[in-house]
Amino acid sequence: MICPRCDDSRADKIFEAPEDGSWELYRCPRCYFVWRNTEEEEVTNPDLYDPRFKLNEEKIAAMDPKPPIPPIRKENRTRHRDGG
Amino acid sequence: MPYGSLRDFLVKAEEEGQLLRIKEEVRPEPDIRAAACAAAKIPGGPVLLFEKIQGYRDKQVVMNVHGSWENHALTLDLPKKTTVKEQFHELAKRWDRYPLPAKRVTDAPVKEVILDKDFSLFRELPLFRVNPQDGGFYLSKACTIARDPENPENQNVGIYRIQVKDHDRLGIQLSAQHDLAAYLRKAEERDIPLRVAVSVTNDPIVSFVASSPLKYDEDEYAMIGALRGEPVEVISSERGNLDVPAGAELIIEGEILTRQRSVEGPFTEYTGSYSTSMLQVEIKVDLITRRRDPIIFENLYTGRPWGEIDYLMALNTSLTICKQMKADFPEVDAVNAMYTHGYCTIISSKMRFGGFAKTLGCKLLSTPHGITYPKLIIVVDEDVDPFDLEQVIWAMTVRFRPERDIAIIPNAPASTLDPAHLVRGLATKIIIDATKPVFPDIPLSDAGLVDLPEETAYWMDEIKKRMEELK
Structure with missing residues (x-):
């Protein structure tokens, strides 16, 4: 299955409607997009997905971390090493 | 219960x-x-x-x-x-x-x-x-x-x-x-x-x-x-x-x-x-x-x-900011931070002296919410209800002098979700003083305020009651 948002081909079915199987959920392992097969075509079809929201490896690599990851304090670095 | x-x-x-x-x-x-x-x-x-x-x-x-x-x-x-x-x-x-x-x-x-x-x-x-x-x-x-x-x-x-x-x-x-x-x-x-x-x-x-x-x-x-x-x-x-x-x-x-x-x-x-x-x-x-x-x-x-x-974050945000400001400035009467989570915040307060509205604007910007969210800050006198936008706009039209009553703080901390940002997390804040100038500022000429007729409140109740009876 192709991820409608980032076109990764590894997207896979992860769940289906517990009661009656009336829908299925899919998930992309790269951009974590989750979708239901019964949603609008603009959400489920890679060709119709709004280009402003499309993702790719380059865009993901350029994203800011929120919040930024602080450096480990010196005293904790030592403890961390000692403790394995 | x-x-x-x-x-x-x-x-x-x-x-x-x-x-x-x-x-x-x-x-x-x-x-x-x-x-x-x-x-x-x-x-x-x-x-x-x-x-x-x-x-x-x-x-x-x-x-x-x-x-x-x-x-x-x-x-x-x-x-x-x-x-x-x-x-x-x-x-x-x-x-x-x-x-x-x-x-x-x-x-x-x-x-x-x-x-x-x-x-x-x-x-x-x-x-x-x-x-x-x-x-x-x-x-x-x-x-x-x-x-x-x-x-x-x-x-x-x-x-x-x-x-x-x-x-x-x-x-x-x-x-x-x-x-x-x-x-x-x-x-x-x-x-x-x-x-x-x-x-x-x-x-x-x-x-x-x-x-x-x-x-x-x-x-x-x-x-x-x-x-x-x-x-x-x-x-x-x-x-x-x-x-x-x-x-x-x-x-x-x-x-x-x-x-x-x-x-x-x-x-x-x-x-x-x-x-x-x-x-x-x-x-x-x-x-x-x-x-x-x-x-x-x-x-x-x-x-x-x-x-x-907007309903959920209206009064809790307004009240929290109001209490935090009042702790230092008891003159503050009410705060309306209902618009876009406080991006526009209106403060009503008594004025201690000329220029005090700017003090209040800066105080707002140092509260936990005020650090980032407000970017359009309007200060009005205590006779203006900050929850009544018609009154707020009235104050801005008759008490605000653009050449004296604006303070701009460029590149201050801002919400990272503001779609109007140039640099994410930074915004220029504007404080608009829509209060009557008081000493030592120059008082407004022709500022004799008309009071509401004394029995207006009585007549409002009366008219509402009679309108109900008409239904």
């Missing part, structure tokens, strides 16, 4: 004609979002209870709990016709009962079922996409609980947007100015784990306080107690020594994956636009506790204002 859970509140809302049951089967998308959006656009719009969700036999969805001033009044256990200003002043009175600490209980329905393996969040909750370009299914009204790693008696209860990324994986947005981001920073600097619990479907007063910008060391549970008039009941999490609301429908427990970030979003924010995708924090879920009965999932529709989120 205060409520103990959302279920208690729904009973009251139904008695008061503010609950609409949607009995037919609805599709998770797009039915729930469309109906929730509509309910909040209708003046006096009801709470919606979706009784049958396609694909789930044992789940229901509740939307628009805070989505009208009538619903808002009922969540505070006030008559549904209580006006906005009356709700504000009632809350201001109750606020002074703080702190009323939580009461610990050892048994609650939320512990009836404990799942610690092979669970799926998609099975436990009837999740749905709030808006079409959201990056996933979101818990947009759940309350997250955590403890300060340095000072564990300091516990935070806050509403942070949460993306369900897998059966046992959540993404969470932690903006740097919020308490949980400060806890995370401490945990990441020490390279130690950080436990969290996520409380789904709560007594509406819990969501109200969880979305209030209290000070870092203030106790949300003790404020919930103050506002409801009785201690709120909490119960211990299964792991990690957290206090979780005993009245919740379902609790998700897990650990933040420190020192890593992954793709999250976009999500439709209170600005009425989609945020961008960013690399954000993840939670590995290891345990769920819940009620045995069919689960009611309460969620929040966010879209173009006004909607439920």
Whole structure:
């Protein structure tokens, strides 16, 4: 299955409607997009997905971390090493 | 009587004609979002209870709990016709009962079922996409609980947007100015784990306080107690020594994956636009506790204002800022921070001396919420009701002198979600002094204010009464 948002081909079915199987959920392992097969075509079809929201490896690599990851304090670095 | 859970509140809302049951089967998308959006656009719009969700036999969805001033009044256990200003002043009175600490209980329905393996969040909750370009299914009204790693008696209860990324994986947005981001920073600097619990479907007063910008060391549970008039009941999490609301429908427990970030979003924010995708924090879920009965999932529709989120964050934000400002400047009468989560904030106050409005503007910018959110700050005299925009605009037209009464603070800290930013997280703030100039400033000429005719209030009541009789 192709991820409608980032076109990764590894997207896979992860769940289906517990009661009656009336829908299925899919998930992309790269951009974590989750979708239901019964949603609008603009959400489920890679060709119709709004280009402003499309993702790719380059865009993901350029994203800011929120919040930024602080450096480990010196005293904790030592403890961390000692403790394995 | 205060409520103990959302279920208690729904009973009251139904008695008061503010609950609409949607009995037919609805599709998770797009039915729930469309109906929730509509309910909040209708003046006096009801709470919606979706009784049958396609694909789930044992789940229901509740939307628009805070989505009208009538619903808002009922969540505070006030008559549904209580006006906005009356709700504000009632809350201001109750606020002074703080702190009323939580009461610990050892048994609650939320512990009836404990799942610690092979669970799926998609099975436990009837999740749905709030808006079409959201990056996933979101818990947009759940309350997250955590403890300060340095000072564990300091516990935070806050509403942070949460993306369900897998059966046992959540993404969470932690903006740097919020308490949980400060806890995370401490945990990441020490390279130690950080436990969290996520409380789904709560007594509406819990969501109200969880979305209030209290000070870092203030106790949300003790404020919930103050506002409801009785201690709120909490119960211990299964792991990690957290206090979780005993009245919740379902609790998700897990650990933040420190020192890593992954793709999250976009999500439709209170600005009425989609945020961008960013690399954000993840939670590995290891345990769920819940009620045995069919689960009611309460969620929040966010879209173009006004909607439920604007009602939810209106008076709690306004009141919190007002109390924080009054602590240093008792002249402050009221604060209206209802517009786009306070991007526009209106302060009404007595003026101590000329230029004092700018002092108040700067004070606002040093409150926890004011550090980032407000960018358009309007200061009016105490004879102007900041909740009445006609009066505010009147003050701006007759008391504001652009050549003297504007202060601009460039490149100040700002909300990272502001779509108008040039540099994300920075904005230029503007303080507009729409007060009458007082000594040593130059008084306005021709400023003799006309008083309302003495018997206006009598005639207003009289006219309303006679109009009612005509009906």
